[in-house]
Amino acid sequence: MKGTEMRVVLTGASGGIGQAMAERLAAAGAAVLGVGRGEQPPAAAAQPAQPVGAWVQADLAQAEGVARVAEAASAWRANVVVHAAGLPAFGAMATTPTAQMQAVLQTNLLAPMALTQALLPHLLRRPQAQVVFVGSALGRIGVPGFSVYGASKAGLHGFAEALRRELAGTSVRIKTLGPRSTRTGFNGSAVEAFNLATGTAMDRPEAVAEALLRLLxxxxxxxFLGFPERLAVRLNGALGAWLDNGFSKHRRHLEANPS
Ligand SMILES: NC(=O)c1ccc[n+]([C@@H]2O[C@H](COP(=O)([O-])OP(=O)(O)OC[C@H]3O[C@@H](n4cnc5c(N)ncnc54)[C@H](OP(=O)(O)O)[C@@H]3O)[C@@H](O)[C@H]2O)c1
Incomplete structure (x- = not known):
C-alpha cells in the first residue's frame, strides 16, 4: 500500500513513538486520525503542517472510548489501524501491584483486541486494509523486570498471529511491529539505568516510525528492530511465520462453523 492510499487511525498519537509515526506517515502522504486522552493532538513543533489531520479524544481503557474510536474511524473511512497506545511496567514481579497488572493488560492487550473487533466489519468492506499492533521485543523475549509488560505484549503478538491466520484470504492484513527500547517518556530513569547496566541500546522514535512505514x-x-534483539527474537521463536500457510483447514472449519 502506498502512503498516499493510507487513511490511518493511530492510537497513542500523543506519545513519543506515536508523534514520530504521525509525522512520518503524513510526510509519506497518508491521512492520520489520531487518538489520545487529551482534547487535541500535541502541537507539532517545527512542522509546516499538522501531521494529525483529525483527532478523537478517547480513553481506550474504557469500553465507551473504544466504541467512540471505532465509530469515528468507520465514518472517516480508515483503511489502516495502528495500535500504538500503551502503558509501561518495570520492576520485580513480587512488588508489582495487582492494579498495575490490570491496567497494563487492559490498555496494552484488551483495548487493541476490542478496537480491532469493533472495526473489523468496516475494514473487511475496504478493498485493502491493514492492522498493525505495536508489540515489543519484550513480547517475544522474556526479560527479568518486564514480566507484566512482557505478558501484555506477548499476548498481543499471539493475538495478532492467530488473527492474521484467521483473516488470510480476506482484504485485511494483520501485522506486528516490535520495537526495542526507545527514547521516549515511556521509559523512566529506572529503565534507563537498567539499560545502561545491561548494555541495552535505545532507538530514536523516528527509527520506529520509519520501520512502521516500511511495514505498511x-x-x-x-x-522487529535492532540487533541483537532481532536475532534473539528469531532464536526464541524460530519458524513461526513459516507456519502461516499451514492453517487453511482450521480456517475452513471456522468459516463453516462461525460461532
Ligand atoms: N518506548 C519504548 O521503549 C517502547 C519499546 C517497545 C514498544 N513500545 C510500545 O510503543 C508504544 C508507544 O510507546 P511510547 O514510547 O510512544 O510511549 P508514550 O510516549 O508513553 O506514549 C504512550 C501513548 O499511549 C497512550 N495511552 C496510554 N493509555 C491510554 C488510554 N487508556 N487511552 C488512550 N491512550 C492511551 C498515551 O496517550 P495519552 O496522551 O492519553 O496519555 C500516549 O499517546 C506502546 O505500545 C509501547 O508499549 C515502546
Whole structure:
C-alpha cells in the first residue's frame, strides 16, 4: 500500500513513538486520525503542517472510548489501524501491584483486541486494509523486570498471529511491529539505568516510525528492530511465520462453523 492510499487511525498519537509515526506517515502522504486522552493532538513543533489531520479524544481503557474510536474511524473511512497506545511496567514481579497488572493488560492487550473487533466489519468492506499492533521485543523475549509488560505484549503478538491466520484470504492484513527500547517518556530513569547496566541500546522514535512505514508499504507480516534483539527474537521463536500457510483447514472449519 502506498502512503498516499493510507487513511490511518493511530492510537497513542500523543506519545513519543506515536508523534514520530504521525509525522512520518503524513510526510509519506497518508491521512492520520489520531487518538489520545487529551482534547487535541500535541502541537507539532517545527512542522509546516499538522501531521494529525483529525483527532478523537478517547480513553481506550474504557469500553465507551473504544466504541467512540471505532465509530469515528468507520465514518472517516480508515483503511489502516495502528495500535500504538500503551502503558509501561518495570520492576520485580513480587512488588508489582495487582492494579498495575490490570491496567497494563487492559490498555496494552484488551483495548487493541476490542478496537480491532469493533472495526473489523468496516475494514473487511475496504478493498485493502491493514492492522498493525505495536508489540515489543519484550513480547517475544522474556526479560527479568518486564514480566507484566512482557505478558501484555506477548499476548498481543499471539493475538495478532492467530488473527492474521484467521483473516488470510480476506482484504485485511494483520501485522506486528516490535520495537526495542526507545527514547521516549515511556521509559523512566529506572529503565534507563537498567539499560545502561545491561548494555541495552535505545532507538530514536523516528527509527520506529520509519520501520512502521516500511511495514505498511511492504508484504512482511512482522518487523522487529535492532540487533541483537532481532536475532534473539528469531532464536526464541524460530519458524513461526513459516507456519502461516499451514492453517487453511482450521480456517475452513471456522468459516463453516462461525460461532
Ligand atoms: N518506548 C519504548 O521503549 C517502547 C519499546 C517497545 C514498544 N513500545 C510500545 O510503543 C508504544 C508507544 O510507546 P511510547 O514510547 O510512544 O510511549 P508514550 O510516549 O508513553 O506514549 C504512550 C501513548 O499511549 C497512550 N495511552 C496510554 N493509555 C491510554 C488510554 N487508556 N487511552 C488512550 N491512550 C492511551 C498515551 O496517550 P495519552 O496522551 O492519553 O496519555 C500516549 O499517546 C506502546 O505500545 C509501547 O508499549 C515502546
Amino acid at each position: 508499504e511492504g508484504g512482511q507480516a512482522e518487523r
